[in-house]
Amino acid sequence: GIQVEQSPPDLILQEGANSTLRCNFSDSVNNLQWFHQNPWGQLINLFYIPSGTKQNGRLSATTVATERYSLLYISSSQTTDSGVYFCAGFGNEKLTFGTGTRLTIIP
């Protein structure tokens, strides 16, 4: 079956700190993506990253498809980075989400 697992479930950091979020996914999952859900419920696509590494400002993501995991890095965290980060994978013509990592950045 399709499995997408995320860790840690919760992360509380001081402003300015760096963080690493992890996503493990099963063999039947492809097209790995990362989303950020802000406190108002808006889901924003951060990265489409089936393999390799991408960077966008303070955020970067790496997917090692052969080992079935992806990492999201956030550097120099800001309070606006708070929210829930989801990874999602595509399999059986469906986008399946992990349970998310709730990130709280303290000023």
Added chain:
Amino acid sequence: ETGVTQTPRHLVMGMTNKKSLKCEQHLGHNAMYWYKQSAKKPLELMFVYNFKEQTENNSVPSRFSPECPNSSHLFLHLHTLQPEDSALYLCASSQESRVGYGYTFGSGTRLTVV
């Protein structure tokens, strides 16, 4: 706004009421989706429409009835809901359902069933 607009943003309804959620996109996408997000649970796919045809019903109870009159509009008709149906309902669109990326989500409708 992301290009996918959902209305209303908040809805409180009784268990005997009938209401509808609306989703609209003008991104030129051909696939639209309903997801349910309950507290402490991952997003659950409910329905998929591809070129106005329903291609997925993820074992959703019949008290939820989707409608897709055209590729730009998607509705979710609600009737005789239960309190456990209270959740954030998210609509999304993509170019087409077999392409596994390029999803755009709306801001959701937060539904409370009393």
